[in-house]
Amino acid sequence: MTSGAIDPSFASAPAAPAAPPSRLRRRQWLATLAVALKLTRTRIGLVIVTVIVLIAILGPLFAPHSPTAFVGIPNSGPSSHALFGTDQLGRDVWSRFLHGGISVIWLAVASTAVGIVLGLIVGLAAAYAGGAVDETLMRICDVFLAFPPIVFALLLISAFGPNLLLLVLTVGISHAPRVARVMRGAALQVVERDFVKAAEAVGESRWRILFGELLPNVTSPLLVEIGLRLTYSIAIVAGLSFLGFGLQPPHADWGLMINENRLAIAVQPWGVLLPVLAIALLTVGTNLITDGIARAAIGLDRGDS
Amino acid sequence: MTKFLVRRILLGILTLFAVSVIVFVATQALPGNAARAILGKDATPARVHALERQLHLNESVFSQFTHWLGGILTGNLGTSAATQEPVSQLLSGRIANSAFLVIVSAVIAIPLSIAFGSWLAVKRDTAVDYVGSTVSLVFASLPEFVIGIALVLVFATSVFHVLPAVSLIPPGDHAWDHLNAVILPAATLILAVTPYISRIMRGSMVEVLESDYVTMARLKGLPERTVIVRHAVPNAIVPAIQVSALQLAWMAGGIVLVEVVFSFPGVGALLVDAVGNRDVPTVQALALIIAAVYVVLNLAADVLTILVTPRLRTAER
Amino acid sequence: MSTQLASAPSPVQVHNLRIVLVGSRADIVDEIVIDISPGEVLGLVGESGSGKTTVGMALLGYTRRGGVVDGGEVLIEGANLAELRDAQLRKIRGGVISYIPQDPGTALNPALRIGTQLSEMLEAHAGLSEADREARISETLSEVALPSDRDFLRRYPHQLSGGQQQRVAIAMAFASRPHVIVCDEPTTGLDVTTQARVLETVKDLCRSHRVAALYVSHDLAVVAELADRVAVMYAGRIVESGTRDQLFSAPRHPYTQRLLRAVPDLAGKRAVVGIPGRAPQPGHRPSGCFFEPRCTLAEERCGQEFPPVSDLGSGHAVRCYRAADTAAKAGVTDGAAAAPAIDIGEAVLTVHELNARHGSNQVLFDVNLTVARHECLALVGESGSGKTTLARCVAGLHKNYTGQVSLAGTVLAPSARGRTSDARRQIQYVFQNPYASLNPRRTVGQTIARQLELFFPGGRRDIGTRVAACLERVSLPDTAINRFPDQLSGGERQRVAIARALAAEPAVLVCDEITSALDVSVQAAIIDLLRDLRQEVGLSILFITHNLALIRTIADRVCVMTGGRIVETGATETVFESPSADYTRQLLANTPSIEAALGEVAVAGAGSGSGSGSGSGSGE
Numbered sequence A: 001m002t003s004g005a006i007d008p009s010f011a012s013a014p015a016a017p018a019a020p021p022s023r024l025r026r027r028q029w030l031a032t033l034a035v036a037l038k039l040t041r042t043r044i045g046l047v048i049v050t051v052i053v054l055i056a057i058l059g060p061l062f063a064p065h066s067p068t069a070f071v072g073i074p075n076s077g078p079s080s081h082a083l084f085g086t087d088q089l090g091r092d093v094w095s096r097f098l099h100g101g102i103s104v105i106w107l108a109v110a111s112t113a114v115g116i117v118l119g120l121i122v123g124l125a126a127a128y129a130g131g132a133v134d135e136t137l138m139r140i141c142d143v144f145l146a147f148p149p150i151v152f153a154l155l156l157i158s159a160f161g162p163n164l165l166l167l168v169l170t171v172g173i174s175h176a177p178r179v180a181r182v183m184r185g186a187a188l189q190v191v192e193r194d195f196v197k198a199a200e201a202v203g204e205s206r207w208r209i210l211f212g213e214l215l216p217n218v219t220s221p222l223l224v225e226i227g228l229r230l231t232y233s234i235a236i237v238a239g240l241s242f243l244g245f246g247l248q249p250p251h252a253d254w255g256l257m258i259n260e261n262r263l264a265i266a267v268q269p270w271g272v273l274l275p276v277l278a279i280a281l282l283t284v285g286t287n288l289i290t291d292g293i294a295r296a297a298i299g300l301d302r303g304d305s
Numbered sequence B: 001m002t003k004f005l006v007r008r009i010l011l012g013i014l015t016l017f018a019v020s021v022i023v024f025v026a027t028q029a030l031p032g033n034a035a036r037a038i039l040g041k042d043a044t045p046a047r048v049h050a051l052e053r054q055l056h057l058n059e060s061v062f063s064q065f066t067h068w069l070g071g072i073l074t075g076n077l078g079t080s081a082a083t084q085e086p087v088s089q090l091l092s093g094r095i096a097n098s099a100f101l102v103i104v105s106a107v108i109a110i111p112l113s114i115a116f117g118s119w120l121a122v123k124r125d126t127a128v129d130y131v132g133s134t135v136s137l138v139f140a141s142l143p144e145f146v147i148g149i150a151l152v153l154v155f156a157t158s159v160f161h162v163l164p165a166v167s168l169i170p171p172g173d174h175a176w177d178h179l180n181a182v183i184l185p186a187a188t189l190i191l192a193v194t195p196y197i198s199r200i201m202r203g204s205m206v207e208v209l210e211s212d213y214v215t216m217a218r219l220k221g222l223p224e225r226t227v228i229v230r231h232a233v234p235n236a237i238v239p240a241i242q243v244s245a246l247q248l249a250w251m252a253g254g255i256v257l258v259e260v261v262f263s264f265p266g267v268g269a270l271l272v273d274a275v276g277n278r279d280v281p282t283v284q285a286l287a288l289i290i291a292a293v294y295v296v297l298n299l300a301a302d303v304l305t306i307l308v309t310p311r312l313r314t315a316e317r
Numbered sequence C: 001m002s003t004q005l006a007s008a009p010s011p012v013q014v015h016n017l018r019i020v021l022v023g024s025r026a027d028i029v030d031e032i033v034i035d036i037s038p039g040e041v042l043g044l045v046g047e048s049g050s051g052k053t054t055v056g057m058a059l060l061g062y063t064r065r066g067g068v069v070d071g072g073e074v075l076i077e078g079a080n081l082a083e084l085r086d087a088q089l090r091k092i093r094g095g096v097i098s099y100i101p102q103d104p105g106t107a108l109n110p111a112l113r114i115g116t117q118l119s120e121m122l123e124a125h126a127g128l129s130e131a132d133r134e135a136r137i138s139e140t141l142s143e144v145a146l147p148s149d150r151d152f153l154r155r156y157p158h159q160l161s162g163g164q165q166q167r168v169a170i171a172m173a174f175a176s177r178p179h180v181i182v183c184d185e186p187t188t189g190l191d192v193t194t195q196a197r198v199l200e201t202v203k204d205l206c207r208s209h210r211v212a213a214l215y216v217s218h219d220l221a222v223v224a225e226l227a228d229r230v231a232v233m234y235a236g237r238i239v240e241s242g243t244r245d246q247l248f249s250a251p252r253h254p255y256t257q258r259l260l261r262a263v264p265d266l267a268g269k270r271a272v273v274g275i276p277g278r279a280p281q282p283g284h285r286p287s288g289c290f291f292e293p294r295c296t297l298a299e300e301r302c303g304q305e306f307p308p309v310s311d312l313g314s315g316h317a318v319r320c321y322r323a324a325d326t327a328a329k330a331g332v333t334d335g336a337a338a339a340p341a342i343d344i345g346e347a348v349l350t351v352h353e354l355n356a357r358h359g360s361n362q363v364l365f366d367v368n369l370t371v372a373r374h375e376c377l378a379l380v381g382e383s384g385s386g387k388t389t390l391a392r393c394v395a396g397l398h399k400n401y402t403g404q405v406s407l408a409g410t411v412l413a414p415s416a417r418g419r420t421s422d423a424r425r426q427i428q429y430v431f432q433n434p435y436a437s438l439n440p441r442r443t444v445g446q447t448i449a450r451q452l453e454l455f456f457p458g459g460r461r462d463i464g465t466r467v468a469a470c471l472e473r474v475s476l477p478d479t480a481i482n483r484f485p486d487q488l489s490g491g492e493r494q495r496v497a498i499a500r501a502l503a504a505e506p507a508v509l510v511c512d513e514i515t516s517a518l519d520v521s522v523q524a525a526i527i528d529l530l531r532d533l534r535q536e537v538g539l540s541i542l543f544i545t546h547n548l549a550l551i552r553t554i555a556d557r558v559c560v561m562t563g564g565r566i567v568e569t570g571a572t573e574t575v576f577e578s579p580s581a582d583y584t585r586q587l588l589a590n591t592p593s594i595e596a597a598l599g600e601v602a603v604a605g606a607g608s609g610s611g612s613g614s615g616s617g618s619g620e
Helices: A028-037 A040-062 A093-099 A101-129 A131-145 A149-160 A164-191 A194-201 A206-217 A219-243 A254-260 A270-304 B002-027 B034-039 B045-054 B061-073 B087-122 B127-141 B144-156 B179-209 B212-219 B224-262 B267-276 B280-308 C052-058 C086-095 C114-125 C130-143 C162-175 C192-209 C220-226 C244-249 C254-262 C387-395 C421-426 C444-455 C463-473 C478-482 C490-503 C520-537 C548-554 C572-577 C582-590 C594-598
Strands: C012-021 C027-036 C041-045 C067-076 C097-100 C180-184 C212-217 C229-234 C237-243 C347-358 C361-372 C376-380 C401-407 C427-430 C508-512 C540-545 C557-562 C565-571
Touching: A028 A040, A028 A219, A028 A270, A040 A093, A040 A101, A040 A270, A093 A101, A093 A254, A093 A270, A101 A131, A101 A164, A101 A206, A101 A219, A101 A254, A101 A270, A131 A164, A131 B002, A149 A164, A149 A219, A149 B002, A149 B224, A149 B267, A149 B280, A164 A206, A164 A219, A194 A206, A194 C427, A206 A219, A219 A254, A219 A270, A219 B144, A219 B224, A254 A270, A270 B127, A270 B144, B002 B061, B002 B280, B061 B280, B087 B127, B087 B179, B087 B224, B087 B267, B087 B280, B127 B179, B144 B179, B144 B224, B179 B224, B212 B224, B212 C086, B224 B267, B224 B280, B224 C114, B267 B280, C012 C052, C027 C052, C027 C067, C027 C212, C027 C237, C041 C052, C041 C220, C052 C067, C052 C180, C052 C212, C086 C097, C086 C114, C097 C162, C114 C130, C114 C162, C130 C162, C130 C192, C162 C192, C180 C192, C192 C212, C192 C220, C192 C582, C212 C220, C220 C244, C220 C594, C229 C244, C229 C254, C237 C244, C237 C254, C244 C594, C254 C520, C347 C387, C347 C540, C361 C376, C361 C387, C361 C540, C361 C565, C376 C387, C376 C548, C387 C401, C387 C427, C387 C508, C387 C540, C421 C427, C421 C444, C427 C490, C444 C463, C444 C478, C444 C490, C463 C478, C463 C490, C490 C508, C490 C520, C520 C540, C520 C548, C540 C548, C548 C572, C557 C572, C557 C582, C565 C572, C565 C582
Parallel strands: C041 C212, C041 C229, C097 C180, C180 C212, C376 C540, C376 C557, C427 C508, C508 C540
Antiparallel strands: C012 C027, C012 C067, C229 C237, C347 C361, C347 C401, C557 C565
């Protein structure tokens, strides 16, 4: 048999360029993260985010004063017992800052989770089902997409009043159609590929195809979307708090602090500067990580074709 | 193509209808006495009754909806629960101001981004590109109100006392008569939007510059300027136009925070005030208008895409 | 070697050209020597990765991103391209030397009208007045049998067919009356009929305008019909060059010989033989002869140093230490005889009165065919003939049809989901694109194991051995089990796809153009494999292809399709030697063949391979 001999060059076949070890390859998302972590920007982003998150979570343990205690003359500058001065009610800016991050973070994470889960299911189902189901789901998404996220949240807050759970739900729901569109787009490219048809030809069940064939092949865009949505969530949640619709006074919250201390900005900028810097760094950090993941995903996908 | 256009417009109208349903349901049709819930536990019975009558809350949900929608379509936007003025009166000046702000920002941001993105693409992988792209990335991450506050910090207070921190436009006056007050809000919007458009422009320009047809144009010995202007740009600009339209639509929601930061007398600031006052009719009207602008701009984006892509323009539908 | 006048320099002279990768400096091509006279066509032949396109583009002073010239020189009409300033290089590109791209679909700007793209060529180079430019465009378009009226010129590329796009590209290249043309596989992806016309056009234009041409291709049959001289590239080096007759009748390099034996023979006199292994990539090339690991004639010195050029006289040169010994081997017409016949059983797959639709268009009309046990039935047709739709209906992937598909007498449901598990197991499908038919997130072992689990559940324990057995059947080692698809070559991936199909132990294997995306030597190996499997396992095969010559090597019977209908069915021998349908005759006449080009064999239906002329009008 001429083709009987085992192909001699197989053993020396060169591996795909820059592919991570097989152990990691089994899970695409692990591989993407591994490659992303090698990039400088991801590392910088990770450091920034870790620092800010640590400040937010551990902050309350290190605050010299209670966030609601009166420590000095309102709007006074840095002094011996108020590191960064006092706010417009005479409370210690530094202590309020250390207490003010956790709410932003948990609200942002929760809304992202809601949006991603909802959007993922809708997007994959629409791509796989196709036809009328796809059309209907996308029309419904279009209707929700017509609302800018802030406006949608404001709409519901006007009727029910400020409510943290409501906030999480509305922000999550406004993310969902955007996530659904992106995941549908990514899934459509996979649905047409022959290996999905091969799975259908041998009669695999629909669920197995959705989660066994489709999902593993769209984890890269999914990771990128998670990063993007988280960045937006932080911005929206902070924005709503800034408007006074998140955590209510006298609680300490970065967004709320910015608004409260705005009027005295010329005299005592720290009350605004600290939370603004924290939010800015946090969003820049998450976006850097997301960008790193996006680049890693593109690099890995190129190795496929 | 006209068939497609008609279909798309009908779809847009349908979407607007669905949007109005959502606005209505979100504010009025949910369980519990809406008026009492809106005004809170300590509202006087008189106020509650007034609101009930105004919102037709004694009637069925369906007829409430028809009353409301019918009113909107005939120009009656309801009466503000806070000031008892007709909502349309509250809005007219504000809409003009916001529109002016958005248009000024767009007119500057879009050409700026396209030029910036193309320049970065041509200078690909050089220090200029690296710095430019990183700066873009940073600005793309920042929430728009953070950009606004930062601008206030820099230009209106500590560093330079150049521009007003607050847009002190007397009520009744128009924004374009007080351009000084428009500069910082517009700058905020421009800085918020430019990174996205220029990133897309850079990306698509890079892709186009590596395409087979640009290579072919070079192999034909055409002068480089012809290659870029006649072959590359018409193809590269299409995604940038789409994103520009979408960013314009984004601005419809983005002005909310920006107007509040600068106390700019526009639609966004009014919306936030109305929410704070639980002024449901005003909120309903504003939400509907903002969503309508969003839908119309998205429609325009779709149509523009088709006009600009010969392959789609000439296909039979 | 060259017959030009001593005073004028050859239009194309390449001396020891070396192009390397930018980062690693690994060589892509090296020691390239080329000389082309006016009016002469040099065919540059090689498989994927040989560097032939890189050489072609280098003649225009262009390297693709990631490559850079590292040595040697390219002289176009005596001018050294490396020494020219940008403006001078631009004048030469398009003015003296033109390029015909491989894929006109992507090489024509989708946003510009055809007329604009044609006239800008002349604006840049010909220095003609506007009226003269219009006249030249009309002239060139009529030379390629395209209309030149205003309506046509105002069209966009997407409004033309593939063949028309390619002819526009040819017109663009010839419009400025260059002295040299580089054709980069311009007929890839075109139908046989269109291909014949395009080749005819290129040949005529080169002759009439005395243009020196470099024709880059992997298709040896096409090169045999077109080229005066041929150079064979392997892993970035030219390993043999000479006149067409020298190379095809008396090749001296073992690779050339093996390559010729891998090309399917339209006349059916010999079987294809593949070449195991694959060519070394840049950076992984050994210090000795690059072909040595795969060469049956290799000696010790072959592995030590790359062979120098040996001049065999009359312009025939080769780089091989064993060239003298290989002279004993004759040319292309030698080789193993076609495979012995296999016993054919009764019908196992029947298609009865099948009418299929895509949406509201009907694409198959009253199709009837049968495949018997152990038989290989080939389904041949050009693109749009409906053959893939038919295959998908058989496999249950396309359910919009009326009529019946039956397996061993039992009628099957139109959709795979509606069929019994056993029915799905019995008909297995192998797809065309080896890069898309395997899940990139699964290892080879997981893909095959999944197939085994689906159809033979229970038996978890020895799954490893069973997977290894499946792989061995397609000659893949068990180190493949933990590899991901992107770590395999195209041929290896296709083997995995076949192994996956065979793991189900089917009665019928549907092969949908499974070798179209592969190099000819890899294709031959796959065909070999299928033939052996038929012998061992007693498989029936429904083999879909557009490549007539390929059918000759593997099929017992043939169905010829066009426009959704079967126009002829019969035993392979009969259909090829005495076709009854006009369409079949036309296909046979238009298919390029090495033997026909050399004048050794006459192909039924026409003379030595020239098509039905350039034709008139713009239709295809």
